[in-house]
Ligand code: HEC
């Protein structure tokens with residue numbers, strides 16, 4: 349074979365190989381629903397951070413994945429998470445796929461009642477059809493656990509719904525990191541929910557997106573979320589990409605010291621490198637805002 353033809357063929361092979369590794373859509377298409385669901389549930393989506401019961405040290409109880417019963421006492425409500433394992437009696441084993449999707453995206457149970465806070469339904473409304481189906485595929489194969497949990501108590505009436513019923517949400521392209529990062533930080537990982545302050549029960553998404561200061565009423569005290577906008581003085585403006593990724597996946601602050609819960613670090617440790625890059629790209633694109641609250645922690649008075 350002529351040398352230059354040999355070269356052309358080899359180069360063509362190299363280019364094809366390169367294309368097949370960089371063209372994400374083909375890789376996406378090959379991923380089964382259960383593979384996608386497993387990745388999401390064990391990393392960025394982390395329903396288990398709320399739905400898996402924990403011991404006093406905050407460690408998840410073995411054999412109780414998604415069996416519910418974890419909760420906290422807050423000024424306006426005492427919440428308890430539901431058992432979302434496929435147990436037919438105490439879990440959601442009798443619900444159809446469509447009913448589970450309706451619960452996640454519309455906050456509606458099959459009996460018509462509304463699912464209360466702090467489940468981030470406002471953001472889950474924007475979960476794509478494929479991703480919400482992937483989450484259901486994962487829920488279906490979790491071990492059924494018989495675990496009857498207490499009911500949440502809300503000191504206010506729950507809304508009849510969280511807006512017009514969501515029927516269908518298109519897939520979000522992974523080709524633009526800032527846009528896909530916004531999808532990761534929004535519907536998938538609800539970063540922006542935990543990191544946006546609330547006034548009179550309403551998240552200040554329009555004016556204070558990502559500026560921190562949301563209160564978490566933990567057993568040992570009150571933790572206030574950090575400012576994750578690119579503000580240089582109080583946000584992530586002076587953090588390196590590596591420091592941001594380390595905070596997300598290892599739960600360490602800029603100075604390397606451990607951060608407080610409830611950010612789901614053990615789950616976020618499994619976020620893929622590409623998704624970490626997209627998250628950082630999105631965080632860098634946010635409008636810089638000053639922090640909403642300087643104090644980050646107030647210990648409980650004994
Ligand atoms: C921030 C905590 C939190 C997160 C995150 C969360 N949930 Fe929930 N979820 C709750 C609480 C609290 C309830 C019970 C609300 C009530 O009592 O009205 C609930 C209720 C539910 C219900 C209703 C079950 C029933 O029997 O009433 C389903 C289904 C559900 N969650 C699924 C999910 C899935 C799937 C995810 C992840 C995509 C998720 N949740 C993420 C807190 C959370």
Ligand code: HEC
Nearest residue numbers: 537538539542572573574576595601607608609610611644
């Ligand atoms: C359940 C709520 C919750 C979720 C979800 C959450 N965070 Fe956090 N995050 C917090 C809290 C609270 C802190 C502050 C902890 C502390 O001060 O020790 C924090 C701290 C941080 C920090 C460290 C900032 C600093 O100044 O120390 C970064 C960076 C961060 N979060 C980014 C994210 C990103 C990106 C996501 C989504 C992938 C995310 N968080 C999801 C609650 C959350």
